[in-house]
Amino acid sequence: MDIHEYQAKELLAGFGVPVPRGGVAYSPDQAVYVATELGGWHWAVKAQIHSGGRGKAGGVKLCRTYHEVADISRELLGKRLVTNQTGPEGKVCNRVYIEAAEPFEREIYLGFVLDRKTERILVIASGEGGMDIEEISHDKIMQIEVEPAVGLQPFQAREIAFGLGLGIKQVSQAVTTLMACYRAFRDLDATMVEINPLVVTKEGRILALDAKMSFDDNAIFRRRQIAEMRDVAQEDPREAQAGQHGLNYVGLQGDIGCIINGAGLAMATMDMIKYAGGEPANFLDVGGGASPERVGQAFNLVLSDPGVKAILVNIFAGINRCDWVAQGVVEAAKDLKVPLIVRLAGTNVDEGMKIVRECGLPIILADSLADAANKAVAAARGDLKLA
Numbered sequence: 001m002d003i004h005e006y007q008a009k010e011l012l013a014g015f016g017v018p019v020p021r022g023g024v025a026y027s028p029d030q031a032v033y034v035a036t037e038l039g040g041w042h043w044a045v046k047a048q049i050h051s052g053g054r055g056k057a058g059g060v061k062l063c064r065t066y067h068e069v070a071d072i073s074r075e076l077l078g079k080r081l082v083t084n085q086t087g088p089e090g091k092v093c094n095r096v097y098i099e100a101a102e103p104f105e106r107e108i109y110l111g112f113v114l115d116r117k118t119e120r121i122l123v124i125a126s127g128e129g130g131m132d133i134e135e136i137s138h139d140k141i142m143q144i145e146v147e148p149a150v151g152l153q154p155f156q157a158r159e160i161a162f163g164l165g166l167g168i169k170q171v172s173q174a175v176t177t178l179m180a181c182y183r184a185f186r187d188l189d190a191t192m193v194e195i196n197p198l199v200v201t202k203e204g205r206i207l208a209l210d211a212k213m214s215f216d217d218n219a220i221f222r223r224r225q226i227a228e229m230r231d232v233a234q235e236d237p238r239e240a241q242a243g244q245h246g247l248n249y250v251g252l253q254g255d256i257g258c259i260i261n262g263a264g265l266a267m268a269t270m271d272m273i274k275y276a277g278g279e280p281a282n283f284l285d286v287g288g289g290a291s292p293e294r295v296g297q298a299f300n301l302v303l304s305d306p307g308v309k310a311i312l313v314n315i316f317a318g319i320n321r322c323d324w325v326a327q328g329v330v331e332a333a334k335d336l337k338v339p340l341i342v343r344l345a346g347t348n349v350d351e352g353m354k355i356v357r358e359c360g361l362p363i364i365l366a367d368s369l370a371d372a373a374n375k376a377v378a379a380a381r382g383d384l385k386l387a
Contacts, residue, residue: 001215002050003229006097008211011188016180017195018173019208022099024048031073032066034098041065042101045072047093050234052196052212053083059093062101069098091234102207107197108164110178112185114192121146121185123156123178127164129197152182166200173206174198188226189219247286247294249301254279256376257302257311257338259295261286261320269314272369278377281308295328299336310339310379312372315352317345322352330359339364339379343372 003011009019021038025031035043047059054060059081061072073096082090109129115122123144142163146152154175161174177198185193192214199209220227236251248263256278260266263285270280282305286298302311315325322344333340343366344352356363364379366372378384 008213104199106200112193250283257308272373292328299332312376317347326352326355
């Protein structure tokens with residue numbers, strides 16, 4: 001789960017990360033009010049969407065007058081911003097963040113991510129942050145692994161601070177910021193904390209000028225404060241709908257809809273579709289308790305993608321029963337307008353296959369994963385017609 005910049009800053013500030021003063025606004029008038037409350041004569045108006053690269057997409061503007069604050073807010077609110085992370089469809093800005101702008105001398109990159117390979121938290125830092133961080137060469141990036149049993153140690157934070165070339169005055173501030181970010185990462189079940197840029201102002205202060213946080217969906221149930229920050233409007237509506245039904249769904253760009261039980265089998269199926277020359281339209285794991293009702297919900301979810309030209313159901317029943325899944329498939333397929341390929345294996349497979357064969361519907365059966373993938377690709381291309 002992702003949150004907005006202003007929400008991330010609010011959370012990080014609670015752990016001691018220094019952030020500029022600012023406020024969120026949902027209308028131009030409210031944006032002007034926030035600017036007047038902040039005072040001063042320089043403000044940054046920032047579009048709030050779940051994406052990086054907003055600056056290059058015109059989503060961050062500096063203003064010197066209240067009229068400019070109102071005009072820029074009016075321009076951004078309701079606008080669909082397309083960044084290098086949103087894809088061509090972009091994301092709609094429904095709120096802006098007004099922040100007191102301060103001149104700065106340096107931009108630094110700081111990130112905390114969960115390295116699943118090493119099962120460690122990885123601290124990534126670079127003395128050259130900002131909008132072009134993706135283009136920084138590898139030799140200018142520092143990485144330190146954090147042992148979860150002891151956490152980030154002050155000497156590691158100091159090593160990073162000195163490695164960034166900070167002056168003595170900023171080192172202690174940087175150590176405080178690093179330790180605070182780590183505590184936020186750990187205590188809030190985050191999977192990513194990113195500050196880009198972390199700036200050094202002309203007065204020598206360190207400020208988090210931008211911030212992003214992502215959280216483990218499986219831990220949201222115990223983080224009510226985080227759950228209340230969810231902005232469903234920024235999510236793929238299909239993924240949001242899937243979450244309401246306990247389904248794991250990720251939309252992709254292909255034309256073969258996938259309904260599969262088990263994340264590993266789902267990934268293997270997607271790989272097999274690619275190997276057969278096709279493109280999966282989604283990742284969808286119906287889970288271990290794939291009841292007929294859940295299978296029906298999965299069909300509705302897959303069919304909500306207008307680009308789907310064929311559907312592949314691949315079930316390996318262990319906790320499930322193939323006959324149970326088959327009932328849901330037959331019920332969902334009654335009004336289906338695209339080819340349906342079904343492969344069943346595991347518990348009660350004979351009973352499940354019998355239900356599918358005798359249902360009287362034009363369902364294409366497959367004997368193996370490879371057979372199912374080949375038939376799905378052929379059906380999506382129009383080379384395999386409904387039986």
